[in-house]
Amino acid sequence: MDPVAVSVKNLTLRYKTTLAIDDISFEVAGGELFGFIGPDGAGKTSLFRILTTLLVPTQGACQVEGLDVVKDYRQIRNICGYMPGKFSLYQDLTVEENLSFFATIFGTTIAENYDLIKDIYAQIEPFKKRKAGKLSGGMKQKLALSCALIHKPQILFLDEPTTGVDAVSRREFWEMLKRLRDGGITILVSTPYMDEAEKCDRVALMQAGKIMKINTPAEIIKDYPHALLSVRAGDVYPLMKELMKYPGTHRADTFGQSVHLSFKKGEIQPAELQKHLSTKGHTNVEIEEITASIEDCFMDLMTIN
Amino acid sequence: MKRFRAFVVKEFYHIFRDYRTLLILFGMPAVQLMLFGYVITNEIKDARIAIYDPSKDIVTRMISDKILSSGYFILERNLNNIAEIESAFRYGEVSLAIVFEPEFAKKMEKNGTAHLQIIGDASDPNTANILVNYASGIISNYLISINSEKVPYQIIPQARMMYNGELKGVYMFVPGLMAMLLMLISALMTSLAITREKELGTMELLLVSPLRPVQIIIGKVFPYVFLAFIDAIIILVLGNTVFHVPVLGSITLLLAESFLYICMALSLGILISTLTSSQQIAMMVSLVALMLPTILLSGFIFPVENMPWILQVFCYVMPPKYFITIIKSIMLQGNGLACVWQETLILLGFTLFFLMLSVKKFNIRLA
CATH class of the missing domain: 3.40.50.300 (P-loop containing nucleotide triphosphate hydrolases)
Known part of the structure; x- marks a missing residue:
């Protein structure tokens, strides 16, 4: 062949x-x-x-x-x-x-x-x-x-x-x-x-x-340059708005009921973010560290190009 | 060859599984022929008329009797005064009125002339014309019959209508209908069949296959050659059995000419399909660009000679015109190829022209 x-x-x-x-x-x-x-x-x-x-x-x-x-x-x-x-x-x-x-x-x-x-x-x-x-x-x-x-x-x-x-x-x-x-x-x-x-x-x-x-x-995912959090809290839309304003945020994208938040490694501490969101009135906040999916990589590449 | 056969078989599946296509293919010729043959006719029977006869003498009675016994007219009413004429027309009760002058017989006797007026309803000009002519004819005949002894010499024209002695409309319509239906079936159906493949996206698959464009085109068109030919035969047989339209010339020649015309229409259909991308557009183009001119500009219904010159120019580039001339000549006059070779060559030229154009335009690719 x-x-x-x-x-x-x-x-x-x-x-x-x-x-x-x-x-x-x-x-x-x-x-x-x-x-x-x-x-x-x-x-x-x-x-x-x-x-x-x-x-x-x-x-x-x-x-x-x-x-x-x-x-x-x-x-x-x-x-x-x-x-x-x-x-x-x-x-x-x-x-x-x-x-x-x-x-x-x-x-x-x-x-x-x-x-x-x-x-x-x-x-x-x-x-x-x-x-x-x-x-x-x-x-x-x-x-x-x-x-x-x-x-x-x-x-x-x-x-x-x-x-x-x-x-x-x-x-x-x-x-x-x-x-x-x-x-x-x-x-x-x-x-x-x-x-x-x-x-x-x-x-x-x-x-x-x-x-x-x-x-x-696998390589594409490995090349993903940012750290990634998945954030959930009641309504997606206000949460999204809030996360966009949060200092250190690179991108925030909705993935169904959750928001994927990318940032430079070390710039955002999950615990601090949780506290911040609670003071802003978001309830049931769940934050989870995740590895990137191809979709995350795609979104990121779109910003670069 | 095996590939080609598979393609044609597939095409027949499409046709026979779509009842609408079948209806158009086989229902339409029969229905159209019956419609044209029975409904649209120039012959007039039993037209209703009114008579105003203030004289009521022997001559006016005779004339009225002649008119009413001709079979063309029936008396709707006798009028009592001139004013009633208008109202009789207005309410559509009558389509012709005969008005005698007072003391008709006396004046004829004394002066040698008497006046009679024939009033037609020209809101339908053709009918009015025909009715007036019928009535005048009857009156002149009457005049001749009473004067035959007195007048020393007279000229009596003897009209004979060649090739269609009874002036039957069907004789006109069968050739015209053949031209129209074969055009419709061949051009419309093939252009639809090819654009359907484009629309469904199957053309993409066919192009990506080893089939050659020529094989695709001929494969698509082949079934319609066959089916259109069957239609031609249906029309001829129906015309002959139901309406007694004769085929005086050679049937073989007639069928061969039909075959040529079908090929011409098919190549036109292919051309349309290569230029259009959707069934809807193909249908519009076929109907507007083919059907209407075939009906209006081919001499099928309206004589070409009476059109303004610019339309006549269009008529001469309408293939159906030549086909109608050919089949009339063969069917009604019994002529052979010697009389129609020019028209045949023109049709052949059209076919080659359309084919070359469409092969040139056919894409081996998309877009």
């Missing part, structure tokens, strides 16, 4: 006036499960469309398995599997018809590559006579993945595969991706969910067309 599966150098994509991708470079090794993490509009879909030869970059060079995305688009179309962000199968065809259609247009059959999709397809096989439009979100996603895999691609591009899918299905899905990677397929996956970053071998954190950081999830 090629040690470098995807190589992107100084890639820029401009739609008329907006800059969708702003001078990014990265490499993905063969057999890697590589994640692109970022909010909507970060440029993930555009990047995937360039790599799957659907869009032509404005500037820069992209190679997939050593093939140029512009010049050799035909060969790339033979070796990559693509699952677009929106569910893009034929809703009026049954599960089986969809799968066999995609098998045929790639010049293969379901039987030939059944081994590869067995794990995934077995779960929806009982419904194979059902129309794809009538499947649940999780089943649709499994079918889409089966269709993307049926021609045994060397490399798989999954654009936000877990958006709109329930938590259990999401976890199952990532398990499947890991098994596929162990089987030797290079997988590039994008997701807006920060918690999914930890399932990838390496991730690129994307924001506004730029890659802010590329590393393994």
